[in-house]
Amino acid sequence: MLEFPKWKYALIAVVLLASVIYSLPNIYPQQPAVQISVNRGELETGLSGRIEALLKSNGITPVGVAVENGDVMVRLANPEDQIKAADIIRPELGARYTAALNLASTVPAWLSGLGAQPMTLGLDLQGGVHFLMQVDQQAALDKRTNAYAEEIRAALREAKISGYDVSSTPQGIRITFASEADRNKARSLLAKNFLTLTSIDLPGDQGIGMNVSMIPTEAKLIADGAVDQNINTLRNRIDSLGVSEPVIQRQGSNRIIVQLPGVQDTAEAKDIIGATATLEYRAMIGDMAAAAEAQRSGIVPAEARLYFMRETNPDGSRIPILLSRRVIVSGDQLVDATPGTNPENGQPMVSIKLDTAGGKRMFNHTLDNVGKNMAVVYVERIPETRKVDGVEVRSVKILEDVINSATIQGVFGKDFQTTGLDPQEADRLSKQLKSGALAAPMDFAQERVIGPSLGAENVERGVNAVMYSFVFVLIFFVIYYKMFGIITNLALVLNLLLVVAVMSMFGATLTLPGFAGIALTVGMSVDANVLINERIREELRIGNTPLASIAAGYEKASGTIIDANLTALLGGIAMAAFGSGPIRGFGITLIIGILTSMFTAVTVSRAIATLIYGRRRKLKTVSV
Known part of the structure; x- marks a missing residue:
């Protein structure tokens, strides 16, 4: 009567093993580091030793200096040494190299080999990097002016006007003609085919010609469009970095703010974001x-x-x-x-x-x-x-x-x-082109590492609140439901482990709203186990045997649990699909938590109960 298929036990064992493996990286803290990458060509021989000697001569002893994934990673003992080391290294290396602050992983190689990586923490929990990018709008205007000049040359050529000269100037486009008749013909041509351009005749002492420029509304449209297109391009480029929940927004007329949670100004981020x-x-x-x-x-x-x-x-x-x-x-x-x-x-x-x-x-x-x-x-x-x-x-x-x-x-x-590009340049160029072209060049007007926006104390309190509430729930279940309280606790612990593992596997970013989502899913998992335990009690009260009561409790409560969680799941999907920032983060955590809680409450807890009571055919009482 109380049976559980062997293949489900095997499935639970696999899930448990995977959960442990993919949760483990989160216990290894990241290490402050300076990442040195070459802008072109290959790293020079002996660069690691040269950097190590340079730092030691300035009173900084690095934890380690080694080449990792084609870059030199200088690991430091604390953030203070990290900043000092970067200030020492940058002037020494010059423009050929990029030296950027980073957080180096301390996850063992065997875990990394399995694809296990820690969760990325959001700006509110860990901080990240802040870039202020300034868009060169004048370059966008010059680019469009040159395009107009080429189009005007083609139009004059098709109109069979000869003896003209078209050149780009800081004031716009300068056109000179051989005769007054040619200028009048060209003026009519421009008025008909180039509605966004305006022309003014040159002074008499400068010859027969005109200055052509964009009308103010067209110039403003191009300048604003350059910023908007660069924002879209930045989003595509940052997606290729795998950074979750980035902040990308316009500031003023020609600047863009970029905040990357969990990133400390890595060389790859600077290269992909700012490269042109x-x-x-x-x-x-x-x-x-x-x-x-x-x-x-x-x-x-x-x-x-x-x-x-x-x-x-x-x-x-x-x-x-x-x-x-x-x-x-x-x-x-x-x-x-x-x-x-x-x-x-x-x-x-x-x-x-x-x-x-x-x-x-x-x-x-x-x-x-x-x-x-x-x-x-x-x-x-x-x-x-x-x-x-x-x-x-x-x-x-x-x-x-x-x-x-x-x-x-x-x-x-x-x-x-x-042909002619080296493999590194070709790969970098490929990434930039796939993410879209920048409408105008951008410069790093400001770059800095920022700390947690809510403060370390608030973050610590949030973590403690989740952990204390979790421990309180575990104690309450043992006291109130006895043996089935222990079964429930095991299911809850596995549920929490599963949530962490799934978020780590998919590279999700954990924010403070994410903590709230985890707390909510723990609560919903508790509700599911309460429904099962109370249903077992009810079956015992009406006179069913203990084994029949356990089986009926799981079977009759399962439908209710699925219905209750389905509505919350739809809400989480809506928040993840249509929300952004904290709302989206909460929705994603909620979806993961609901799916794992349904699995642990209905499947895992029943497997444990079957292991304990399934072979006891003459069972007279159940501790619930």
Whole structure:
């Protein structure tokens, strides 16, 4: 009568073992550390020893310095040493490396090998990192101005107006003409086809021409849109970091606040959030001899810019190259970049995929320029901080390297391959392109590590409140329900273990509302066990045998428990789906807790009761 299938015992054993394994990482505290990552290329040999010696010479003894996952991780004894070490390391390494505060895991390797990681704590429990990003709106306006200039050139060419010159200036677009008639014809053309532009004739002493600029509403729309698009891009990039419940919001007209809970300014976060590395495809002007002459004389053709190849001459000097000022395809038209290896020569390559507009431009260019050279420019903005008279001054270093210049062998459009990037650059570029292009460059206006917003004392009180209430419930059940109280307590402990394990497995972020959700699920699990125990008592009162009463108690209470929890589960799903921040965190914790409590209250407690009473056929009394 009181039976339980063996396969369910096996299932419970597996669940219990998995719960213990995936809960264990939460007992290992994280260690303050400084993470050093290389911005380009590979780590130099002996960097770990050099850093360790540098810190010891400044009176700081690191707990450990080692290369972990391609970065140098400097582990420190306390947060004070961590901050001091970062201040010492950054000036020493320069712009080639990024030294960032981090929290290093102390979880044993065998646990990490099983994929077991501790839960991430929210800003209100552990704190995190705070970035204030400043959007370069002028760059977005300049970018759109250059696009308008290219469109105007095409329109004038189609209208068969000759002898014109179109150039971008800080004031907008300057156009000069050969005759007054051409200017009048162009003015009518602009008024008809470019409704968001306005024009003013040049003064008579500056020739026949006009200054063209965007109307104020269009300029404001582009500037505001750049911030909004960057916010969306940041959300996508932060999703790739696996950070739960980040805070991303606009501040003022051109700034964005980013708060990452449980993160201490890791190098990966800074790199992915603030990086603006991209590719540009430009036509080559002249030959290498012309580029060398331009470098020597300083005279560059009006339609060209002087760049340098990434590779160098045998004597270490840089190789100049002249490229067109006109960009064939820019980074915002790249949809995807997948790193790979060229099967023919084994060299790293990147498979590029363009959007429709970019594919059309590339097709048109290659169609008209087979046999000519096209170059690939790798552009990267690297934020720098240096001290001038004791004051930190922030600037941005722009690196532009020509990574490849090759002859166009045939016509292609949206899909093609590019060589010249190393594997690390290709992988980083791929992540940035998949998350979306930044509408405008951003600089780190402010970065700092922040502590728990509710204070350590309040956090400690919240943890104590949950634990004390849990212990009180356990004591009450033993006193009130005797043996079945012990069974209930075992089910409750496993329920709490399951909640922690599931949240750790899925990388959920635990916040103070999450603690409230855990407390609520413990209470709901208590309700389920009370229903079962009271049903067993009721069956005993009406004269059923002890074994029949136990079986009936579980069978008749199960339906009620499922119905009661289903309504709460729907509420949790609604909060998780439509809420954000603390509301979403509470909803997720509630969902996990309800599912685990139903399993432990109905299945686990019955398995334990069957183990204790199932073989006692002549059972006369039940301790309940």
